Amino acid sequence: MIEASAKTKIDEQTDRKRTHEVVELTPLDKGLINLLQHGLPVCERPFEVIANELNSTEEEVITHLNQLLESKVLSRFGPMFDAACLGGAFTLAALAVPDERFEAVTAQVNSFEQIAHNYRRTHQYNMWFVIATESQQEIYQVIEEIENMTGLEVLNAPKLEEFYVGLYLPV
Amino acid sequence: MTSLRPIDAKAHVLGQVPYCSLTEQQQVKLRAIIEQGLPQVAQPYLAIAKQIDATEQQVLEQVAMWQESGLIKRFGIVVKHRQLGYTANAMVVWNIADADVEKVASKLSLYDEVSLCYRRPRRLPDWPYNLFCMIHGTDRDLVLGQIDKITNELALEDVQKDVLFSYKAYKQNGARYGKNGQKS
Numbered sequence A: 001m002i003e004a005s006a007k008t009k010i011d012e013q014t015d016r017k018r019t020h021e022v023v024e025l026t027p028l029d030k031g032l033i034n035l036l037q038h039g040l041p042v043c044e045r046p047f048e049v050i051a052n053e054l055n056s057t058e059e060e061v062i063t064h065l066n067q068l069l070e071s072k073v074l075s076r077f078g079p080m081f082d083a084a085c086l087g088g089a090f091t092l093a094a095l096a097v098p099d100e101r102f103e104a105v106t107a108q109v110n111s112f113e114q115i116a117h118n119y120r121r122t123h124q125y126n127m128w129f130v131i132a133t134e135s136q137q138e139i140y141q142v143i144e145e146i147e148n149m150t151g152l153e154v155l156n157a158p159k160l161e162e163f164y165v166g167l168y169l170p171v
Numbered sequence B: 001m002t003s004l005r006p007i008d009a010k011a012h013v014l015g016q017v018p019y020c021s022l023t024e025q026q027q028v029k030l031r032a033i034i035e036q037g038l039p040q041v042a043q044p045y046l047a048i049a050k051q052i053d054a055t056e057q058q059v060l061e062q063v064a065m066w067q068e069s070g071l072i073k074r075f076g077i078v079v080k081h082r083q084l085g086y087t088a089n090a091m092v093v094w095n096i097a098d099a100d101v102e103k104v105a106s107k108l109s110l111y112d113e114v115s116l117c118y119r120r121p122r123r124l125p126d127w128p129y130n131l132f133c134m135i136h137g138t139d140r141d142l143v144l145g146q147i148d149k150i151t152n153e154l155a156l157e158d159v160q161k162d163v164l165f166s167y168k169a170y171k172q173n174g175a176r177y178g179k180n181g182q183k184s
Helices: A004-018 A027-036 A046-053 A058-070 A099-110 A136-150 B024-035 B044-051 B056-069 B098-108 B140-153
Strands: A074-081 A089-095 A115-121 A127-133 A155-157 A161-165 B072-079 B088-094 B114-119 B131-137 B161-172
Touching (some): A027 A046, A099 A127, A099 A136, B024 B044, B098 B131, B140 B161
Antiparallel strands (some): A089 A155, A115 B161, B088 B161
């Protein structure tokens, strides 16, 4: 039985080690990832436009894109909808979980289908997750259920104002 | 390799039409289909059009309109940043005086390293932070260096802040969208 704090350290080391297992990408893969992060033209043959931009062929672009999706380098390819326009409700929430309960609480929180992301972070508030529901009311319900289930108080930090969104990760 | 520049999507959009030629039902179907992602075939919009008994032109126009209206923020990809070597992902949180939030946020947003910048509520006494930004990098020390640089350049040395690195994704999947939403 490893002590909880030691276990956290091991987790962290494993995670650092995994950083070296980064996927190998061809120059075309890199070009695709960089270009497509800016968007895809809406036209009859979008992959041909991309191919021309990258000195490649339509067929080649489609093949590589498929491989990137299969190898899970890309998690989504398609439209990003504006959640607010669609009437969904979202919030970012956090818990301060005692180390020895971390795994159990993770399982409890992830059991809710409304949890979209869940990250462990280096802080007293060490569990951060997104709650995505159809209504604001449902957000409060989920928070209350998590609090009842875990006995921990949820920090609810909804977005009040968006100043900037522009995630671009060049490879 | 050609130089990479963003493609101007609008330059490729076919003639804008002021009305929508798809029925309500076709629109609902179309949204459900593209929420699952775009088919990776030479003419993806033609493939979708066949599924909803519409023409390729109608589908393209509808998608262009949704982009214009902001319902679709953009068409593109979501990368798994860890897989690409971006394993040092910092959430930087600041306690900025309410009167200064807008000014500070607009300056933070100018930095290439900063990918998101949101105002969120303080939750006193435990959580005094009201401005959140994300910085994705390949190495923690590098990211800490960037945060120091930004802090000094914006004269925020005396502002209370905290840096939360993520070191494991326990769940990562797309959110459902509103009603009839599908888990992606």
